[in-house]
Structures are given as structure tokens and as C-alpha cells.
Amino acid sequence: MTFLNYLINGISLGSVYAIIALGYTMVYGIAKMLNFAHGDVIMVGAYISFIITSKMGLPAIVSVLAAVVVCTLLGIFIERLAYKPLRNATSLAVLITAIGVSYFLQNSALLIWGSDPKSFNSIVDFDSIKLFDGQLVITAEAIVTVCACIIIMIALTIFTGHTKMGKAMRAVSEDKGAAQLMGINVNSTISMTFAIGSALAAIAGVLLCSAYPTLLPTTGSMPGIKAFTAAVFGGIGSIPGAMIGGILLGVIEVFASAYISDKLSNAIVFGVLIIVLLVKPTGLLGRKINEKV
Amino acid sequence: MSKYVPIPSNRMLLERDVGKEPVLETHHLGIDFGGLTAVDDFELTIGKTEIAGLIGPNGAGKTTVFNLLTKVYHPTRGTILLNGKETTGMDTAAINRAGIARTFQNIRLFGAQTVEDNVKIGLHMHMKTNIWSDIFRLPSYWREEKKAQETALELLSIFDMQDLAKHQAGSLPYGAQRRLEIVRALATKPCLLLLDEPAAGMNPSETAELMDIIRKIRDDFHIAVLLIEHDMNLVMGICEGIVVLNYGKIIAKGTPEEIQSNPVVIEAYLGKKEEA
Numbered sequence: 001m002t003f004l005n006y007l008i009n010g011i012s013l014g015s016v017y018a019i020i021a022l023g024y025t026m027v028y029g030i031a032k033m034l035n036f037a038h039g040d041v042i043m044v045g046a047y048i049s050f051i052i053t054s055k056m057g058l059p060a061i062v063s064v065l066a067a068v069v070v071c072t073l074l075g076i077f078i079e080r081l082a083y084k085p086l087r088n089a090t091s092l093a094v095l096i097t098a099i100g101v102s103y104f105l106q107n108s109a110l111l112i113w114g115s116d117p118k119s120f121n122s123i124v125d126f127d128s129i130k131l132f133d134g135q136l137v138i139t140a141e142a143i144v145t146v147c148a149c150i151i152i153m154i155a156l157t158i159f160t161g162h163t164k165m166g167k168a169m170r171a172v173s174e175d176k177g178a179a180q181l182m183g184i185n186v187n188s189t190i191s192m193t194f195a196i197g198s199a200l201a202a203i204a205g206v207l208l209c210s211a212y213p214t215l216l217p218t219t220g221s222m223p224g225i226k227a228f229t230a231a232v233f234g235g236i237g238s239i240p241g242a243m244i245g246g247i248l249l250g251v252i253e254v255f256a257s258a259y260i261s262d263k264l265s266n267a268i269v270f271g272v273l274i275i276v277l278l279v280k281p282t283g284l285l286g287r288k289i290n291e292k293v
Numbered sequence: 294m295s296k297y298v299p300i301p302s303n304r305m306l307l308e309r310d311v312g313k314e315p316v317l318e319t320h321h322l323g324i325d326f327g328g329l330t331a332v333d334d335f336e337l338t339i340g341k342t343e344i345a346g347l348i349g350p351n352g353a354g355k356t357t358v359f360n361l362l363t364k365v366y367h368p369t370r371g372t373i374l375l376n377g378k379e380t381t382g383m384d385t386a387a388i389n390r391a392g393i394a395r396t397f398q399n400i401r402l403f404g405a406q407t408v409e410d411n412v413k414i415g416l417h418m419h420m421k422t423n424i425w426s427d428i429f430r431l432p433s434y435w436r437e438e439k440k441a442q443e444t445a446l447e448l449l450s451i452f453d454m455q456d457l458a459k460h461q462a463g464s465l466p467y468g469a470q471r472r473l474e475i476v477r478a479l480a481t482k483p484c485l486l487l488l489d490e491p492a493a494g495m496n497p498s499e500t501a502e503l504m505d506i507i508r509k510i511r512d513d514f515h516i517a518v519l520l521i522e523h524d525m526n527l528v529m530g531i532c533e534g535i536v537v538l539n540y541g542k543i544i545a546k547g548t549p550e551e552i553q554s555n556p557v558v559i560e561a562y563l564g565k566k567e568e569a
Contacts, residue, residue, distance in 0.1 A: 164417045171403050171414045178401040180385035181363055181394070183418035183481050
């Protein structure tokens with residue numbers, strides 16, 4: 001029964017990673033860049049939600065919506081200001097800029113909200129489900145997180161597969177130049193990608209802090225890196241890959257800390273990543289990239 | 294009374310379609326890369342429903358001209374008029390929506406997607422849908438989708454490719470991928486179609502078939518075609534006007550007959566005759 005408990009915790013944590021990983025993977029797929037500031041957008045989302053529920057006393061749903069709106073705008077703003085001028089620059093320049101944006105967001109948060117940890121109130125206010133005489137506990141947060149993850153996955157699949165903007169995104173991810181010549185506005189497509197990624201980051205931030213309620217300016221960085229790992233694990237650029245990678249990573253992390261060592265869990269998670277990449281360099285669902293000769 | 298339009302030879306040609314203005318005019322078009330002038334003083338007029346050819350030795354700047362016309366490169370000098378309207382300030386996507394579509398020398402399909410979806414991407418950019426009807430599959434989504442599906446199949450049938458609709462584009466044989474690129478370009482409803490070496494890698498019978506198809510496209514869609522091609526049978530066989538480019542400059546313009554007998558062109562292609 002403890003095994004099942006761990007499994008549920010792992011899936012719940014993994015769902016948060018998956019939602020964050022979707023942002024990494026979509027941005028990578030379309031703009032061909034690693035947005036290392038993505039983890040810090042999560043933190044901003046969590047702070048916004050915290051202020052609205054704890055300081056202003058408004059209902060949780062309002063705080064989630066506000067976090068989504070603020071992060072969406074923040075994502076678009078970051079892309080316009082920091083990444084768009086570097087559209088034709090080397091990928092290293094863009095990468096360093098992304099790290100810069102990440103530090104900028106962390107330190108801005110430090111300046112605005114201070115360094116003392118905030119205690120985040122869960123946005124979910126119904127009780128945990130207890131089964132088998134209380135041996136199996138499914139927390140309300142876990143239920144909400146997994147449901148959110150499933151809904152997001154279905155919505156994104158429909159979006160990328162069946163909408164005009166989604167099809168444009170797929171076209172841009174394959175060949176930016178050819179997509180432009182099909183009348184697709186690449187700039188607005190990239191903006192849209194950042195908007196969606198950042199909106200998902202806001203949701204992930206709220207869900208993450210509901211389960212792990214300590215909120216700091218650096219809250220987003222470790223989950224951000226884990227989610228990036230998950231995206232690579234599943235095959236960066238692939239939406240189902242990010243989903244599977246995220247959930248697997250969460251489960252491995254929880255199992256590793258439960259059965260092997262709490263302190264070694266992160267090392268084990270990254271160790272698994274290294275092994276997967278050695279065996280399958282494109283990740284679990286990554287497409288093979290044909291080298292140009 | 295029949296109407297006439299100018300062709301690259303600067304003469305007048307009987308117009309098949311109604312309308313006075315040429316579809317494309319360029320004036321003093323040129324681009325420099327650093328200190329290198331890749332294309333200079335490029336003057337071209339293409340009539341509505343004309344098939345025009347752009348030829349020249351390797352490295353003459355032919356593809357650069359295509360890149361200028363589609364704003365992949367922004368011209369250093371000169372103007373491009375599309376249907377009489379200035380295209381300054383338009384980007385590549387806007388140019389496509391304004392009516393220029395193209396294919397590529399090296400095929401650039403969306404290889405991971407199906408043949409049908411490749412065509413539909415072109416169609417979609419010219420369709421009115423909104424995101425909510427798409428996500429919630431409202432009746433308007435199905436209406437549009439059905440229309441797109443029908444149009445896509447109709448376009449594919451030009452090349453007799455409707456049976457391949459569900460195949461992955463990247464898995465098609467080379468010739469079929471070239472044809473699909475043309476279909477995809479047509480899906481964006483162009484008034485001028487730019488073909489970059491459409492017959493590359495095709496055998497003589499495939500090339501002959503392609504010539505018929507290019508003519509058919511022109512006749513059925515009432516559009517102009519500008520093509521870059523090294524296959525002289527194709528160029529001389531279907532083009533009504535030809536422009537010859539060498540070192541980024543136009544060295545000759547005219548009808549196929551005039552070009553074939555032009556000493557400057559022969560020199561550019563075969564080199565100067567050695568003095569014995």
C-alpha cells in the first residue's frame with residue numbers, strides 16, 4: 001500500500017514537471033532555443049497567486065486566473081524584449097540571455113517580495129480521499145494536479161493538431177522559412193508559443209506550491225531544471241514526450257527518495273537521464289535528426 | 294478588341310486574361326551582400342497569366358532574385374510592384390498573402406506531416422476560422438475543415454496525387470515531393486507562382502509531363518508563373534518570355550527564339566570562342 005502511495009505522489013509531482021516541461025519543449029520546438037527563464041516564470045505565477053489569496057483574500061480561482069494572465073503577458077514581454085532581437089544570433093547568445101533573464105526574474109522577486117519564505121496556502125480546499133482504512137491517501141492536490149495535467153494534454157493535442165494556429169506552429173517548428181512563404185507570421189507564432197508556455201508555467205507554479213507550500217524567489221529554479229530534464233528525457237520538441245518524461249521523472253524521483261536515499265534522489269534522477277541519453281540520444285519520443293552532409 | 298500585356302522581352306503579348314496591369318514589375322532591383330553586388334538593376338515585367346523563365350549560369354543570382362521577390366532578402370535598391378502595389382515594408386508572410394507563392398530548389402516540405410496537412414497549411418492561412426470554434430469543434434470548424442479537405446484533394450488531383458493524401462510527406466519519392474511543393478504553393482492562392490528548378494532530377498518523360506502541368510496550372514488558375522530552370526527543353530518549350538541573368542545582371546531578354554540565337558547568351562553559357 002505504501003508503494004501505491006508513493007506511486008500516486010510520484011505521478012502528482014510528475015504531472016507538475018510535465019506541465020512545466022511542455023513549456024520548454026514547445027518553445028524549443030518552435031524557436032529552437034532553451035528558455036532557462038521558464039522556471040522563474042513558475043515562481044512569478046506562484047507569487048501572484050499567493051498575493052491574491054493571502055494578501056487580498058480573493059478566491060483561489062481568481063488567483064489562478066490572475067497568475068495565468070500575468071505570466072502570459074510576462075512570457076510575451078520576455079520574448080519581445082530579450083529573445084526577439086536575437087532571432088538570428090548564435091544559439092549560445094540566446095542561451096546566455098535566457099540565463100540572464102532567469103537571474104533578473106529571481107532578483108526582481110527578491111527585491112519585490114523579500115527573501116523570507118512565504119507560506120503558500122493550497123488553492124484546493126476539499127479533503128484528501130482515504131481508502132483501505134486510511135492506508136491509501138490521495139491528496140486533493142494530487143487529484144487536481146493530475147486532472148489539470150490530463151486536461152492540458154488533451155487541449156494541447158487538439159490545439160496543435162486541429163487549429164489554424166496549432167498547424168502554423170507545427171509548420172514553423174519544421175521549417176521557419178518555408179512556413180513564412182506559406183503566409184504564416186512567424187513572429188506571432190513564436191509569441192503565441194511563449195504565451196501558452198508561460199500560461200502553463202503559471203498553472204504549474206500554483207499546483208507546485210499547493211503541494212510544497214514554501215515560496216521563495218528561487219522556488220522555480222530546481223523544478224525548472226527537473227522539467228527541462230523531463231523534456232530532454234521524453235525527447236525535446238515532442239509534446240507527448242514532455243508529458244511522459246515529466247511523469248516518469250516524478251515517479252523515479254519519489255521512488256528513489258523513498259526506497260534508496262532521500263539525499264541521493266536528485267542524483268538518481270539525473271543519472272537515469274544520462275543512461276537514457278546514452279541509449280537513445282534523442283530521448284524517448286524524440287525524432288531522429290538527419291545530419292546534413 | 295484583344296488586350297496586350299508587356300512580357301520580359303519588352304514587347305507586347307496577347308493577354309489571355311482580363312486586366313491591364315502586369316502582375317509583377319520590378320524597377321532597378323538590387324541587393325548587396327557586404328561589398329558584393331549579388332543582383333543589380335534587375336528590371337522585369339510579368340503579365341497576368343504569363344509563363345516566364347529566369348535562366349543563367351550557376352551562381353548568376355537567380356535564386357537571389359526569388360529571395361528578393363519573396364522578401365527573404367530585403368532589396369538594397371529598387372522597387373517591386375505586385376499587381377501595381379508597392380511591396381516595400383512587407384515581410385515574407387505578407388508577400389505570400391499578397392499573392393506570391395514559391396517552391397524551393399532543395400525541397401522544403403513539412404516532412405513529418407501528411408501530404409494533406411502540407412496542402413492544408415497553405416489553405417488555412419487564407420481561411421477564416423477562430424480558435425474557439427477550432428478547439429470546441431463547432432459546426433463552423435467542420436464546415437471549414439470539410440471545405441479545406443475537398444480543396445486539398447482537388448489540388449492534389451492536378452498531379453494525380455489524391456491517393457497519397459494520408460502519406461507522410463517526407464516519405465514520398467523525390468519527384469512526388471517536388472510536385473507536392475507545387476501543390477502546397479498553389480494552396481496559398483497565389484497570382485504569381487515562382488518555381489525554383491521544378492524539373493531538377495526528373496527524367497525526360499517526367500519533364501514533359503511537368504510542362505503540360507505548368508501550362509494547365511496557368512490556364513486553370515489564371516496565374517502567372519516565373520520559373521528558374523536549367524533544362525532548356527522545358528524553358529524553351531513553355532516560356533513565353535525569358536530573362537537571362539549573369540553575374541547578377543540581366544544580359545538578355547526575349548522570346549525563346551531570340552534567346553537561343555543571342556550571341557551574348559551563348560557566350561555566357563559556353564564561354565568565348567577561342568581565337569584560332
